[in-house]
Amino acid sequence: MSSPPTASPSPPEAAPGAAPPPRRPSAATRMLAFGRNTWRGLTSMRTALVLLFLLAVAALPGALLPQRSLNQSLVDEYFADYPWLAPILDDLGFFDVFAAPWFAAIYLLLMISLVGCVLPRTVEHLRGMRAAPVATPRNLSRLPHHASAVLDADADTVLERIRGRLGAGRRFGWRTAVREEPGGVRTVSAEKGYLREAGNLVFHLSLVGLLIGFAVGKLFGYEGQVIVLTGGGQFCNSSILGYDSFRAGLRVDGTQLHPFCVKVDDFEADYLPNGQPDSFRADIGYQTAADLAAGHTDRWTPYPLAVNHPLRIDGSRVYLLGHGYAPRFTVTWPDGQQRTGEIQWKPVDQVTLLSEGATKFERPGVTDPEQRRTNQLAVTGLFAPTSSGGALVTSVFPDLRDPEVAVDILRGDLGLDDGRGQSIFSVDQSKVESGELVRVARANLAPGEQVALDDGTTVRFDGVQQWVSLQISHDPGQSAVLVFAITVLLGLGLSLSIKRRRFWVRIHPGDGAGRSTVELGGLARTDQAGYGEEFDRLRADLLDTDLPGTGLPGPSNTDPPPDTHPGDT
Amino acid sequence: MPIDPVLALFSDRLFFGAVAVYTLAILLHAAEYVAARETVRAPALVGAGDAADGAGADGAGAAGAEPAGRSGSERFGRMAVSITVLGVLLHGASIVLRGLATERWPLGNMYEFTAAICLAVVVTWLVVLRRSPSLRLAGAFVLPPVWILMFLGGTVLYAQAAPVVPALQSYWLAIHVTTVTIASGLLVVAGVASLLYLLSGSGKAAALVAKLPSAAALDRLAYRVTAVAFPIFTFAVIAGAIWAEAAWGRFWGWDPKETVAFVSWIIYAAYLHARATAGWRTTRAAWINSLGLATVVFNLFFINMVVAGLHSYAGIG
Numbered sequence: 001m002s003s004p005p006t007a008s009p010s011p012p013e014a015a016p017g018a019a020p021p022p023r024r025p026s027a028a029t030r031m032l033a034f035g036r037n038t039w040r041g042l043t044s045m046r047t048a049l050v051l052l053f054l055l056a057v058a059a060l061p062g063a064l065l066p067q068r069s070l071n072q073s074l075v076d077e078y079f080a081d082y083p084w085l086a087p088i089l090d091d092l093g094f095f096d097v098f099a100a101p102w103f104a105a106i107y108l109l110l111m112i113s114l115v116g117c118v119l120p121r122t123v124e125h126l127r128g129m130r131a132a133p134v135a136t137p138r139n140l141s142r143l144p145h146h147a148s149a150v151l152d153a154d155a156d157t158v159l160e161r162i163r164g165r166l167g168a169g170r171r172f173g174w175r176t177a178v179r180e181e182p183g184g185v186r187t188v189s190a191e192k193g194y195l196r197e198a199g200n201l202v203f204h205l206s207l208v209g210l211l212i213g214f215a216v217g218k219l220f221g222y223e224g225q226v227i228v229l230t231g232g233g234q235f236c237n238s239s240i241l242g243y244d245s246f247r248a249g250l251r252v253d254g255t256q257l258h259p260f261c262v263k264v265d266d267f268e269a270d271y272l273p274n275g276q277p278d279s280f281r282a283d284i285g286y287q288t289a290a291d292l293a294a295g296h297t298d299r300w301t302p303y304p305l306a307v308n309h310p311l312r313i314d315g316s317r318v319y320l321l322g323h324g325y326a327p328r329f330t331v332t333w334p335d336g337q338q339r340t341g342e343i344q345w346k347p348v349d350q351v352t353l354l355s356e357g358a359t360k361f362e363r364p365g366v367t368d369p370e371q372r373r374t375n376q377l378a379v380t381g382l383f384a385p386t387s388s389g390g391a392l393v394t395s396v397f398p399d400l401r402d403p404e405v406a407v408d409i410l411r412g413d414l415g416l417d418d419g420r421g422q423s424i425f426s427v428d429q430s431k432v433e434s435g436e437l438v439r440v441a442r443a444n445l446a447p448g449e450q451v452a453l454d455d456g457t458t459v460r461f462d463g464v465q466q467w468v469s470l471q472i473s474h475d476p477g478q479s480a481v482l483v484f485a486i487t488v489l490l491g492l493g494l495s496l497s498i499k500r501r502r503f504w505v506r507i508h509p510g511d512g513a514g515r516s517t518v519e520l521g522g523l524a525r526t527d528q529a530g531y532g533e534e535f536d537r538l539r540a541d542l543l544d545t546d547l548p549g550t551g552l553p554g555p556s557n558t559d560p561p562p563d564t565h566p567g568d569t
Numbered sequence: 570m571p572i573d574p575v576l577a578l579f580s581d582r583l584f585f586g587a588v589a590v591y592t593l594a595i596l597l598h599a600a601e602y603v604a605a606r607e608t609v610r611a612p613a614l615v616g617a618g619d620a621a622d623g624a625g626a627d628g629a630g631a632a633g634a635e636p637a638g639r640s641g642s643e644r645f646g647r648m649a650v651s652i653t654v655l656g657v658l659l660h661g662a663s664i665v666l667r668g669l670a671t672e673r674w675p676l677g678n679m680y681e682f683t684a685a686i687c688l689a690v691v692v693t694w695l696v697v698l699r700r701s702p703s704l705r706l707a708g709a710f711v712l713p714p715v716w717i718l719m720f721l722g723g724t725v726l727y728a729q730a731a732p733v734v735p736a737l738q739s740y741w742l743a744i745h746v747t748t749v750t751i752a753s754g755l756l757v758v759a760g761v762a763s764l765l766y767l768l769s770g771s772g773k774a775a776a777l778v779a780k781l782p783s784a785a786a787l788d789r790l791a792y793r794v795t796a797v798a799f800p801i802f803t804f805a806v807i808a809g810a811i812w813a814e815a816a817w818g819r820f821w822g823w824d825p826k827e828t829v830a831f832v833s834w835i836i837y838a839a840y841l842h843a844r845a846t847a848g849w850r851t852t853r854a855a856w857i858n859s860l861g862l863a864t865v866v867f868n869l870f871f872i873n874m875v876v877a878g879l880h881s882y883a884g885i886g
């Protein structure tokens with residue numbers, strides 16, 4: 001913005017520390033001055049610039065260092081790799097940048113600065129919209145765009161023509177004001193492009209709205225993951241306990257989840273010949289809070305859940321995150337008792353879906369607690385959806401073409417009664433090391449095959465079920481964020497595409513009747529070049545008339561526009 | 570989705586054809602630049618008339634170049650632009666054929682993304698030239714980065730035509746990635762303009778760019794192109810967030826790519842603010858714009874290839 005040579009209101013860019021008090025002021029006055037100066041400093045453009053930089057710099061470690069919120073295991077790795085540095089970074093919050101107090105401090109200061117800057121501007125803009133365009137500067141020839149001519153028309157005619165050309169009073173025309181000066185001189189002040197400032201203000205205020213929407217999500221939202229077996233496995237969003245992992249917003253205690261249920265019937269994956277997945281789809285059914293309240297617990301509304309196609313119910317969303325296999329084993333003890341176990345194994349190779357896990361059994365019908373504890377069984381090892389064949393089982397394709405398991409069967413104390421939680425994917429290795437858990441068989445089994453243990457117990461690999469992992473998300477701030485994102489964009493579009501410009505005319509009545517001298521001046525109030533062309537058009541329309549010659553040199557345009565360029569528009 | 574190997578092969582050939590044609594355009598621009606030494610500089614030495622050149626009087630640079638008329642420099646320059654147009658046609662056809670060969674939007678991996686950004690840069694440059702032909706000499710500085718990117722794209726980043734993973738099968742791919750591409754293309758042109766502006770005011774190195782259009786013209790080019798790019802970039806980030814909400818379960822999660830996009834956005838916002846802050850309008854603003862370009866390039870390469878994140882479908886090699 002080239003500084004206007006007029007008395008136009010300058011943008012609120014007051015230098016901090018302006019106007020020092022002349023004499024020794026009282027403490028209260030000094031406090032007040034200090035407060036005022038601090039506030040001025042905080043809301044100045046320069047401060048905003050510094051805060052913007054700080055925010056950019058502060059966000060960078062969030063991309064360069066592993067973040068807890070994204071991947072805890074990478075953080076652990078970092079601790080292992082840099083044992084002396086990691087704890088220091090951790091103390092400073094570098095593994096949780098976007099939850100760190102210093103990060104919040106920067107954006108909160110920025111928001112305060114923004115509000116302090118934009119609110120007064122809004123008031124000023126509203127006032128300016130009602131006020132008449134500023135008076136015509138005394139010397140129009142000092143403006144970046146100017147021209148003058150003597151016309152063969154009297155002042156009234158010229159004035160009418162100018163007002164008509166500027167579209168005064170029309171909706172998208174210039175806003176104009178006509179003023180009188182001594183000696184019958186009249187001036188027209190015109191201004192256009194008010195929407196630029198309006199867009200600018202909308203943009204900035206929307207940023208505040210965006211932040212508030214974001215904060216609402218962080219406070220009242222939650223997100224959890226759960227694994228559900230296909231073939232009718234169900235999940236109801238009734239308590240945190242139903243989840244395998246759960247992240248609660250700061251004001252969420254888990255007692256007020258939004259009730260709904262889903263049931264997973266089937267899962268289908270298509271793969272390309274090279275094993276790259278082509279599509280994932282889970283056929284699920286759901287029941288909304290209203291269904292549940294109405295007692296329709298046997299009716300399920302079907303829904304095809306897919307990647308990029310989440311289920312949305314009552315402000316909650318259900319996503320298909322991943323999938324895997326759950327081999328099913330049946331153990332038959334010598335006394336004829338049977339137990340079937342089917343639990344998810346976890347993929348260790350995302351490409352071939354080779355999976356590992358541990359399916360655990362307790363012998364039924366044993367009353368002696370000691371006997372019961374020491375006769376537990378675990379089937380543990382690898383599962384290949386498409387086995388390579390051979391003694392060393394591995395997987396060559398992610399789809400269920402030729403499944404096989406390679407398992408160890410362990411007997412003894414699994415440690416299930418120790419009161420310590422243990423992974424569902426593995427056995428407690430300390431029990432193996434201490435000899436309380438002993439391997440009693442090792443076998444590669446295809447579906448239907450079984451292996452017999454030394455005591456006559458058999459373990460059969462029955463077949464495979466698929467599982468899907470679902471994410472349930474709830475974010476009450478999300479719609480607000482979308483709305484404000486759209487207004488951010490609209491405001492931005494207006495403020496960057498519209499030019500705020502001013503145009504002045506001074507009409508001197510001529511010496512003879514039917515003559516007048518007309519001076520034009522123009523000023524773009526914004527950084528954008530391109531006003532030159534519009535000014536030239538106005539000049540041509542207003543001054544290059546086909547009225548008979550005046551005897552004076554034609555319209556002159558001594559205009560070296562500093563912000564236009566030949567060929568530029 | 571079956572891949573059409575013939576179309577894919579033609580796409581690859583056109584890509585290399587485009588690189589070859591751009592090479593020629595760069596050589597012609599270089600010739601134009603060298604030839605300009607004799608024509609433009611000579612009167613300057615005698616008359617020292619365009620001292621105002623670097624001082625910001627608009628059009629002075631252009632006016633200085635015109636008297637050369639149909640000089641050798643002028644002829645080389647015109648040929649360079651025509652050849653560039655040919656390159657754009659081949660380049661565009663290569664991208665279209667990729668899309669037809671794979672029956673999907675051809676922005677599914679880093680090779681395709683880089684190719685499209687390069688196209689966006691060159692098209693932006695041709696549009697700029699249409700509006701301000703006097704900037705043509707800068708072609709010698711705008712095209713080489715494109716050439717380097719395309720070379721990397723055709724070698725290190727190259728990926729066979731193939732279908733994409735389910736997460737990328739969405740119309741948001743077309744919306745989000747296309748707008749990011751356009752914005753990046755614009756921002757590269759703006760960033761190069763700012764870098765040239767900084768060079769021209771940098772004492773010794775200024776000799777290197779002494780024949781370019783006036784510094785003020787470069788500065789204005791940088792601002793205008795950034796002012797167009799910023800809303801497009803903003804839209805692209807918002808479209809990305811909307812897509813992330815459907816694909817990843819949240820609209821914003823500070824994934825490394827999202828974080829660096831945020832950083833770029835803040836830096837470009839700072840650039841636009843600097844343009845309205847006394848004392849920051851020219852040189853400092855140009856530094857900020859160059860920094861912005863650095864974050865965009867960093868996001869494209871470093872984040873895709875070094876940092877693991879949700880965006881790393883990229884399929885390299």
Ligand code: HEM
Pocket residue numbers: 001011042043044045048110111113114115117118200204207492495496526835837838841842844845
């Ligand atoms: C998150 C923080 C902010 C962002 C992302 C942001 C972004 C922007 C953008 C993109 C523009 C358009 C520039 C143009 O019209 O040429 C702008 C303009 C502006 N911003 Fe900000 N802004 C932020 C904070 C602030 C703050 C804190 C202030 C005040 C201290 C401020 C004051 C202004 C002013 C006065 C303009 C108008 C410049 C002109 O006259 O053209 N902004 N802002």
